[in-house]
Amino acid sequence: DAEPSLGDPATAPGLVSPRDFCHGIYTLIKSRSISLGQYDRVTLIRLYALLGLYNDGPEGYEGASVAMTMAMHHCQTLGIHLGQQASQPGKDGRPMKLLFWCVWILDRFNAAGSGRPIMMADEDIAIETFVQGESDYPAFEVLLKICGVINKVIAYYRPGNAPNITGWEEHFPAYEEIVEDCAAWDLPSSMLTTLHVAYLSTAILSHRSQGTRKLPNTVPSHVRQTMAATHVIRLMALERLDSLHAFPFLPYTISLAMSVSYQHLRQDQLRHQQEDARTDFEACCRILQQLRRAWASVDAMCTLGQKVLDELKRAPANAPLRLQKPSKEARVLAGFADACRDNEEPVVNGQRNADVDQRPSTAGAEDRTGLSTQVTAFDPGEVNQGIFEGMDDIFGTYLDPNYPMNLDDLSFLDDFEPWSTNIT
Numbered sequence: 001d002a003e004p005s006l007g008d009p010a011t012a013p014g015l016v017s018p019r020d021f022c023h024g025i026y027t028l029i030k031s032r033s034i035s036l037g038q039y040d041r042v043t044l045i046r047l048y049a050l051l052g053l054y055n056d057g058p059e060g061y062e063g064a065s066v067a068m069t070m071a072m073h074h075c076q077t078l079g080i081h082l083g084q085q086a087s088q089p090g091k092d093g094r095p096m097k098l099l100f101w102c103v104w105i106l107d108r109f110n111a112a113g114s115g116r117p118i119m120m121a122d123e124d125i126a127i128e129t130f131v132q133g134e135s136d137y138p139a140f141e142v143l144l145k146i147c148g149v150i151n152k153v154i155a156y157y158r159p160g161n162a163p164n165i166t167g168w169e170e171h172f173p174a175y176e177e178i179v180e181d182c183a184a185w186d187l188p189s190s191m192l193t194t195l196h197v198a199y200l201s202t203a204i205l206s207h208r209s210q211g212t213r214k215l216p217n218t219v220p221s222h223v224r225q226t227m228a229a230t231h232v233i234r235l236m237a238l239e240r241l242d243s244l245h246a247f248p249f250l251p252y253t254i255s256l257a258m259s260v261s262y263q264h265l266r267q268d269q270l271r272h273q274q275e276d277a278r279t280d281f282e283a284c285c286r287i288l289q290q291l292r293r294a295w296a297s298v299d300a301m302c303t304l305g306q307k308v309l310d311e312l313k314r315a316p317a318n319a320p321l322r323l324q325k326p327s328k329e330a331r332v333l334a335g336f337a338d339a340c341r342d343n344e345e346p347v348v349n350g351q352r353n354a355d356v357d358q359r360p361s362t363a364g365a366e367d368r369t370g371l372s373t374q375v376t377a378f379d380p381g382e383v384n385q386g387i388f389e390g391m392d393d394i395f396g397t398y399l400d401p402n403y404p405m406n407l408d409d410l411s412f413l414d415d416f417e418p419w420s421t422n423i424t
Contacts, residue, residue, distance in 0.1 A: 055297035083127035167221035203228035229260035258284035
């Protein structure tokens with residue numbers, strides 16, 4: 001709504017694009033000295049939190065994470081997380097309480113979106129959260145509860161978890177439950193829809209993906225992830241996009257949905273499922289292209305999506321892109337090999353042999369049985385197999401918050417220009 005009024009008086013009169021306006025404000029703030037000599041700590045917390053919302057250029061993820069680290073650092077220095085200011089007699093502690101939980105929300109979103117550890121463990125927080133209606137901001141309380149879900153989802157991606165952990169398989173809180181708990185039904189439709197998108201990002205991450213080149217198990221979290229990604233595409237359709245509020249989780253969530261649709265394009269074994277996945281992927285690319293007018297953070301994902309679409313146009317059909325399931329014999333021998341390994345007995349060529357040393361296999365996707373137990377790559381035919389192998393890694397990593405977000409290593413794309421400002 002503000003786009004017609006945007007301008008940059010520091011350079012030249014006239015209107016500027018939302019993207020250029022945001023970049024100008026960010027550059028202006030970064031050019032000034034941000035220190036205790038200039039501002040008090042509360043102001044510094046607010047400034048760093050605002051900087052943490054912005055992501056531009058190849059160092060955008062790192063810059064946003066550094067800003068969020070500084071915001072949380074100053075919160076810790078003031079002891080806000082201990083509730084000291086909120087508990088002082090005769091003082092209204094609500095502003096400081098609101099400030100801390102705002103920073104906490106941004107920290108959890110940064111941890112999920114940038115692949116960083118959280119800045120403060122729950123065990124170190126003494127300040128109480130808000131009860132229903134205490135903040136006087138129902139939308140804020142809804143977002144706080146959504147981040148409470150994100151906080152639990154992040155735990156599934158920590159390095160100590162076993163590889164067979166697939167995610168949140170028990171009852172997952174519904175968005176309607178959260179809205180009901182916060183008495184937020186009277187919020188404007190645009191705000192409820194925007195918060196719904198934030199909720200769906202947690203639903204997508206609630207399934208711990210095992211990567212694109214490994215066919216998924218049909219578990220509740222995987223079904224939830226698929227449905228959530230489809231719902232994101234519907235809520236962020238071009239005809240609705242302008243009505244959503246400009247929060248950084250919008251480009252992040254549609255990028256998650258695109259990663260899910262890409263995995264389905266590669267993994268789904270039925271023709272109509274592949275066709276649906278391709279349609280969803282194309283819709284995500286169109287949405288990202290529109291978001292690119294304001295969000296520099298989507299440049300890389302937008303261009304990656306276009307590279308995939310270019311290769312899809314060269315493919316005679318979707319079928320050559322499908323990762324094939326291993327044969328029945330390979331699955332039987334794989335199960336036998338796993339059982340033997342559980343008993344710490346080596347397996348060679350499908351035989352159990354206690355006299356043979358266990359050695360790491362150098363056969364790539366081959367199991368110690370000698371037969372492949374992983375999905376096999378497609379025949380390149382008329383498409384560039386190297387492109388899709390690289391994309392498998394990128395989209396798989398994007399769905400795993402355990403890995404720091406870094407889209408710099410794109411050597412498999414010879415002509416990739418991720419930070420182009422050409423958004424026409």
